[in-house]
Amino acid sequence: MKKKTTIYDIAKELNITAATVSRALNDNPRISAETKKLVLEAATRLNYKQNRVAQALKSGKSKNVGVVLPYINRNFFSSVIRGIEEELNPKGYYVIISQTHEKENKEIDIVQNLLDAQVDGIIISVSRQTNSNKHFNQVLAKNVPLIFFDRKKEIPGTSSVTLDDFNGAYRATKHLLEQGCRKVAHMTIDLSLLIYQNRLGGYKKALAEYGIEFNPEYVIALQSEITAGKDAAKKLMELPEPPDAIFSATDLGALGAIQHLKEVGMNIPEDFCVVGFSNEPFTQFMELPISSVDQNPVLMGKTAAKVFLEQIDSEGVKIEKNVVLDPTLEIRTSSQKK
Amino acid sequence: MKKKTTIYDIAKELNITAATVSRALNDNPRISAETKKLVLEAATRLNYKQNRVAQALKSGKSKNVGVVLPYINRNFFSSVIRGIEEELNPKGYYVIISQTHEKENKEIDIVQNLLDAQVDGIIISVSRQTNSNKHFNQVLAKNVPLIFFDRKKEIPGTSSVTLDDFNGAYRATKHLLEQGCRKVAHMTIDLSLLIYQNRLGGYKKALAEYGIEFNPEYVIALQSEITAGKDAAKKLMELPEPPDAIFSATDLGALGAIQHLKEVGMNIPEDFCVVGFSNEPFTQFMELPISSVDQNPVLMGKTAAKVFLEQIDSEGVKIEKNVVLDPTLEIRTSSQKK
């Protein structure tokens, strides 16, 4: 029906060749200012739009970037996406988002598909389940920039943008200690993942600083989230010496814990303090707003995108860049005694 | 570095032409079973991957679909995306997601960009701000299928998948009346949008059915969400005859209202019942779980994707399809008396 106008149409219109049109549109210095003006005029007059697909074929660059993450309906991840798009769209890149649902085999399929679709780069937060590095090595073998965010793998030739989880956890725990709590428990998810190891590390450091001995009974790894948080809290409260505070590595875990604590009649924050991690929006709306460590996700997305762009621009020279962002502790009612 | 293998490599390998390879890979009946087998073997041996960009150029189909929506970090929208991807990825389509942040000019830019990127279709939930139809007509002029979901525009030549908002609101309000509430207020957002008009309509129908006169003072349009919900509730409770229930067209509005009501000492659900709309996950986690109308977003996404596929398959014949999905009322503590 409506044929799109191509550079050939413009060429015919002006009695020049497509090559000249192409050069004029790309502001090639070999083309006279006069011709350029004519071409540009004709282009707007004929409503010319460059064919990105043809450019992609010629250049081998699709101008698409794959973003791979567990779920997009977590505030953290969707905010990261927002940061990535804000940085990449103005540069003419499109973002293809895929969700792994925390499954390794889904992640492998997705990466494969993205490579087949010849994305110019992959920005990924690995699934909890992922053990293999094979798919990542395939990415590297194809010379496609690979940037990890939040959850990374230590693979030479890749870059990463992560949060200083250690420091975030340290601050959260220290804050609980400053509130006077002395028996601080820690709820985590999966200690095979670096981020959770680091959160545990920061927790330990704060304890050590206050001369408190680390008690392994106070560390519980949850399976799922909210109900598991309740269960974990229950378990903790049934210890001979129950804790007086919880630093949870997730907000949903913190929420579950709070629900259990209220059920058993605990006063928060008077008797018991809780801090979560991620600063999910719901932490603010709760009747009892929950303190949480903010991960600055938009900045993380922007930074990951910038690293990708650097990688692209560095033609051949392989850049390996690891950026660590600083988290912020949002103190709310769940941990503010006074 | 690593050259990707093309059909020419396979052709050379087998001493045949690329045309034959192409036909063999596409299972063309003109190619003998023997040759097909050889080609397929060589393809896997050489690790051949079809070049989607080249195919796109030749066919004029990019195999990309644009999805445009206000925000991806709303559970409703991210679930719709999930539905779309589940339906489209197996068919070889990729989904490009863009957020309008409820801004009309952003929406116009995005649609323009998607057309430039030659997507094969656009699935969109229009921004609250959007008045113009110009960008939509551009889509139609390029013969690109345009499918609205949730928030639609009445434009000939387009399809839509929406929720029966009227019925959802009707059920929610009826449920409140069944609980014995007789002074049911309604909080809405923007009555220039069809979905909110319909929710108001369903609300009115339920009232009428119970012989209750519609009271315009009981309908409040909020600007933003949660704090506005509190304010609106305050205003309602200061009326000479305050309501005894609220049906809110948003969950955040319902949450804000509940917060205010608790502050002023109301007992929910004994003295006052509240129902929201969207069934955002937080409605379940709350200490006081909030009743809400579920929009079945995954199904909505799947349906929109299916409509797109029908449109694509129908070669030339323009399909105009309007699907209306049925919502479900999730009754929770906030409105369950007894």
Place this chain on the structure above:
DNA sequence: TAATTTTATGCAATCGATTACCCAATATTA
């Protein structure tokens, strides 16, 4: 004025896959 640059543009191949059209070899039919 002749020789040499410079400037501005054309020519044609290329990226990888698809497909209309053509043709040789074999199979079928009269």
Place this chain on the structure above:
DNA sequence: TAATATTGGGTAATCGATTGCATAAAATTA
């Protein structure tokens, strides 16, 4: 057995933009 049909596959153009190489015209230099 000659004529026709079928099978299997090759040739070359095409999608739209880019770019190395070539070249005519204009400008500069000797």
